[in-house]
Amino acid sequence: MSFRTLAVRFLFFLALAVASPSSQAAKENFFGWYSLTLAGDLEPLSPQLERVRWIVMNQSRLGSDSSVLRENLLFAQLGYQTTEHISLWLGYTHDWITPSIGRSFNENRIYQEFRWDGDTVAGTLTARTRFEQRFRDPGGSVGGRFRQFFQLSWPVPGLERLRLVGSEEVFVYLNDSSWGRAGFSENRLYAGVNVRVNDRISADLGYLNQFVSKGNRNDIVNHALFANINLHF
Numbered sequence: 001m002s003f004r005t006l007a008v009r010f011l012f013f014l015a016l017a018v019a020s021p022s023s024q025a026a027k028e029n030f031f032g033w034y035s036l037t038l039a040g041d042l043e044p045l046s047p048q049l050e051r052v053r054w055i056v057m058n059q060s061r062l063g064s065d066s067s068v069l070r071e072n073l074l075f076a077q078l079g080y081q082t083t084e085h086i087s088l089w090l091g092y093t094h095d096w097i098t099p100s101i102g103r104s105f106n107e108n109r110i111y112q113e114f115r116w117d118g119d120t121v122a123g124t125l126t127a128r129t130r131f132e133q134r135f136r137d138p139g140g141s142v143g144g145r146f147r148q149f150f151q152l153s154w155p156v157p158g159l160e161r162l163r164l165v166g167s168e169e170v171f172v173y174l175n176d177s178s179w180g181r182a183g184f185s186e187n188r189l190y191a192g193v194n195v196r197v198n199d200r201i202s203a204d205l206g207y208l209n210q211f212v213s214k215g216n217r218n219d220i221v222n223h224a225l226f227a228n229i230n231l232h233f
Helices: 003-018
Strands: 027-041 052-063 068-081 086-097 105-120 123-137 143-156 159-173 183-196 201-212 220-232
Touching: 052 086, 068 105
Parallel strands: 027 220
Antiparallel strands: 027 052, 052 068, 068 086, 086 105, 105 123, 123 143, 143 159, 159 183, 183 201, 201 220
């Protein structure tokens, strides 16, 4: 793939992120999303467990121009690599939330995930389908949510440790609950880079546009600086 083609594809994702759909009266916020991701498999415990994968991630989301901690999420998930490209996952998330208006609360999520990874003519593709069951503490009804994620990445010619990355994720509520009404709820577009330090360490840096539908003129658009460090064991 030529550098020109690569640049065009990356700029396409960046333009989509900046110009993602939003209400004219949407409230805009500026965030910093900073995370650490640990990943590996269970082969060190037994060669028979080499297909069992694990991921643990902690992400802090700072609002008010990236100055106040609004949310902290701890993810833990376990998966099984069924084929070269397909894996199945079960996961849990604990979310500590401090909104700009209202009381702080916690959220617990259980989720199931199907994932496909591999090379295509369009680039290296990750496709992820996730179903979540969300529980608010204190109180509130259970909310089901569907998430569909697609990511493409491309190596930069002459820079073997650098990849350009673009992704899109759509969120849909599956039922009416204390979280919101059934239907489309959120869209996330991302454009950034991945830098591989060595076989075990890499870092992601980019821009994420989060559009949150409130079903009225109070929709929200969050502009986020996204940074993540990956450690593979």
